[in-house]
Amino acid sequence: MTRRVLMTVLFALAAALCLQHPARAQTDPLPSWNEGAAKNAIITFVNRVTREGNMGYVPPEARIAAFDNDGTLWCEQPFYFQMAFAFDRIKALAPKHPEWKTQEPFRSLLQGDVKTAASAGEKGLLEVVAATHSGMSTEDFADAVRDWLASARHPRFHRRYTDLVYQPMLEVMHYLRANGFKTFIVSGGGIDFMRPWTEHIYGIPPEQVVGSSGVTRFELRDGKPVLMKEAKVEFVDDGPGKPVGIHRFIGRRPLIAFGNSDGDLQMLQYVSAGDGARLVMYVHHDDAEREYAYDRTSQIGRLDKGLDEAAAKGWPLISMKNDWKVVFPPTSGGGSVGEAPR
Amino acid sequence: MTRRVLMTVLFALAAALCLQHPARAQTDPLPSWNEGAAKNAIITFVNRVTREGNMGYVPPEARIAAFDNDGTLWCEQPFYFQMAFAFDRIKALAPKHPEWKTQEPFRSLLQGDVKTAASAGEKGLLEVVAATHSGMSTEDFADAVRDWLASARHPRFHRRYTDLVYQPMLEVMHYLRANGFKTFIVSGGGIDFMRPWTEHIYGIPPEQVVGSSGVTRFELRDGKPVLMKEAKVEFVDDGPGKPVGIHRFIGRRPLIAFGNSDGDLQMLQYVSAGDGARLVMYVHHDDAEREYAYDRTSQIGRLDKGLDEAAAKGWPLISMKNDWKVVFPPTSGGGSVGEAPR
Numbered sequence: 001m002t003r004r005v006l007m008t009v010l011f012a013l014a015a016a017l018c019l020q021h022p023a024r025a026q027t028d029p030l031p032s033w034n035e036g037a038a039k040n041a042i043i044t045f046v047n048r049v050t051r052e053g054n055m056g057y058v059p060p061e062a063r064i065a066a067f068d069n070d071g072t073l074w075c076e077q078p079f080y081f082q083m084a085f086a087f088d089r090i091k092a093l094a095p096k097h098p099e100w101k102t103q104e105p106f107r108s109l110l111q112g113d114v115k116t117a118a119s120a121g122e123k124g125l126l127e128v129v130a131a132t133h134s135g136m137s138t139e140d141f142a143d144a145v146r147d148w149l150a151s152a153r154h155p156r157f158h159r160r161y162t163d164l165v166y167q168p169m170l171e172v173m174h175y176l177r178a179n180g181f182k183t184f185i186v187s188g189g190g191i192d193f194m195r196p197w198t199e200h201i202y203g204i205p206p207e208q209v210v211g212s213s214g215v216t217r218f219e220l221r222d223g224k225p226v227l228m229k230e231a232k233v234e235f236v237d238d239g240p241g242k243p244v245g246i247h248r249f250i251g252r253r254p255l256i257a258f259g260n261s262d263g264d265l266q267m268l269q270y271v272s273a274g275d276g277a278r279l280v281m282y283v284h285h286d287d288a289e290r291e292y293a294y295d296r297t298s299q300i301g302r303l304d305k306g307l308d309e310a311a312a313k314g315w316p317l318i319s320m321k322n323d324w325k326v327v328f329p330p331t332s333g334g335g336s337v338g339e340a341p342r
Numbered sequence: 343m344t345r346r347v348l349m350t351v352l353f354a355l356a357a358a359l360c361l362q363h364p365a366r367a368q369t370d371p372l373p374s375w376n377e378g379a380a381k382n383a384i385i386t387f388v389n390r391v392t393r394e395g396n397m398g399y400v401p402p403e404a405r406i407a408a409f410d411n412d413g414t415l416w417c418e419q420p421f422y423f424q425m426a427f428a429f430d431r432i433k434a435l436a437p438k439h440p441e442w443k444t445q446e447p448f449r450s451l452l453q454g455d456v457k458t459a460a461s462a463g464e465k466g467l468l469e470v471v472a473a474t475h476s477g478m479s480t481e482d483f484a485d486a487v488r489d490w491l492a493s494a495r496h497p498r499f500h501r502r503y504t505d506l507v508y509q510p511m512l513e514v515m516h517y518l519r520a521n522g523f524k525t526f527i528v529s530g531g532g533i534d535f536m537r538p539w540t541e542h543i544y545g546i547p548p549e550q551v552v553g554s555s556g557v558t559r560f561e562l563r564d565g566k567p568v569l570m571k572e573a574k575v576e577f578v579d580d581g582p583g584k585p586v587g588i589h590r591f592i593g594r595r596p597l598i599a600f601g602n603s604d605g606d607l608q609m610l611q612y613v614s615a616g617d618g619a620r621l622v623m624y625v626h627h628d629d630a631e632r633e634y635a636y637d638r639t640s641q642i643g644r645l646d647k648g649l650d651e652a653a654a655k656g657w658p659l660i661s662m663k664n665d666w667k668v669v670f671p672p673t674s675g676g677g678s679v680g681e682a683p684r
Binding site for chain 1: 524537548
């Protein structure tokens with residue numbers, strides 16, 4: 001027997017043993033989930049589309065799963081974490097902007113009065129975003145995001161923001177990738193705000209992050225090419241923008257979508273309307289003790305029309321309170337994911 | 343020995359034998375390339391960044407390669423294939439547009455007079471694109487592209503357009519993927535025009551295609567979600583738009599970029615300016631006999647500033663005439679790629 005033949009035989013033997021002895025199937029792929037309809041819906045769906053010979057079998061290249069980020073993969077209260085970043089940047093940039101001392105909403109933010117600042121409404125918020133998310137290169141911005149995440153702490157949980165990801169959802173992403181899915185983020189959040197950390201925290205590489213964006217401009221500075229971030233909105237990946245973003249960035253309809261708010265409704269409609277079996281689910285924030293409880297009347301992450309549509313169409317709801325054994329990863333630094341991203 | 347232990351031992355043995363006996367290294371990964379500086383540059387670079395322990399080692403997740411499409415992966419003469427598609431669609435749609443009989447550039451196109459039509463300039467061309475690339479759902483458009491590719495033939499080579507891909511570049515893409523690279527298209531062509539066929543022909547899935555795009559609009563039609571293509575340009579992925587497109591869609595700087603025209607220059611500048619080793623190369627069309635010969639004065643695929651910059655910076659040129667044993671795949675249907683897309 002040559003080495004090559006021996007090698008082939010050994011691989012074949014090992015593979016045969018794997019098939020006879022599926023060690024993976026005996027371990028729970030979603031250990032942080034309580035038994036129930038939500039967990040069952042996920043596992044049943046994955047079995048249905050991944051087992052060859054099944055009616056609903058889908059080849060690996062078409063296994064796309066889309067996840068909203070804020071409120072679906074990590075916490076979004078008391079306000080979107082990207083806003084916390086922007087507010088902290090206002091403070092950091094204030095020495096260069098003496099005019100902010102008298103100019104709203106900057107004045108209130110510098111005094112730590114987020115409520116008054118918020119009363120400036122969407123226009124005021126856009127000014128804050130423009131002032132903190134432009135006028136620098138994309139690389140300098142990514143550094144600013146990383147620096148902030150390393151030092152900032154959540155006001156209630158006193159943990160890093162990237163520790164406030166949902167352990168059960170990390171398991172879902174891991175489980176899907178282990179079953180040949182490519183996982184994507186499809187978020188209303190800024191694409192440049194997410195990409196510096198999603199690979200490390202979620203196992204989702206930059207090229208699989210879809211989000212809102214501002215215009216960037218190519219420049220040669222002393223012969224060196226840079227991309228500068230401009231203070232102009234280019235794309236809002238929210239509401240009807242989510243299916244548009246999916247089409248633009250992914251180019252095919254996902255099999256699975258997870259969301260938590262009315263901003264995800266069109267994405268869930270679009271995904272569920274695809275041919276064959278699809279799985280769309282809402283995370284329902286009903287756990288004031290371990291996280292937050294909010295839905296129909298919340299300013300942030302409002303889930304109102306979506307609740308009605310989920311009931312009407314039979315989309316399974318994920319109850320944070322009842323379906324999840326834990327909410328956040330137990331130890332700090334959470335969310336490190338062992339396998340290569342797909 | 344339990345089955346599980348046996349399995350582990352067998353896998354370890356097989357893997358060890360693989361390492362000792364690298365069958366792949368003995369076969370030429372680029373058989374359609376003549377020995378020379380261009381082929382050598384590619385293989386040397388791949389070895390440099392993929393061998394663990396090397397100074398220039400790059401982990402798999404950062405191995406991104408970007409390919410222009412028109413003139414780099416497939417032929418672009420006598421005019422961009424997407425234009426041939428648009429012209430044929432004008433003929434197909436003419437019965438619904440009696441006004442085109444007297445209206446330029448439609449009138450000339452309907453008479454097969456592309457030259458006169460082209461004299462309508464960019465404005466005329468945009469009208470043709472608007473008339474043929476909008477007013478339908480993204481799915482209907484994808485069907486139209488597939489139908490056209492199945493029936494249309496190139497005027498000189500009398501082959502399907504998707505047969506006119508460059509065999510040596512198929513080998514480069516395959517070779518890179520076998521070495522852990524993710525391959526992306528970064529093209530000035532329309533993203534919706536490319537995605538229906540790039541996976542089958544190049545092994546590049548839709549989510550790894552970056553291109554120019556029009557606005558799409560989400561709608562519920564009788565409760566069914568659809569994305570409608572509008573007659574409005576959203577993004578031109580050409581020239582300085584290419585690094586912008588790379589940042590937007592991929593979110594990190596590629597290690598490798600291939601182009602063939604001045605429209606690729608900023609992409610090549612951006613890629614070559616990254617930290618560590620980078621490889622940027624131009625395909626030079628110098629083979630009038632087997633394909634076409636054009637560079638500094640061509641209307642389509644002009645390579646003028648790029649030739650100067652390549653010379654100044656020592657970017658290796660790929661001579662179609664001297665570096666490639668064959669240009670197109672020998673049999674029809676070319677470009678089927680054996681491995682799963684990365």
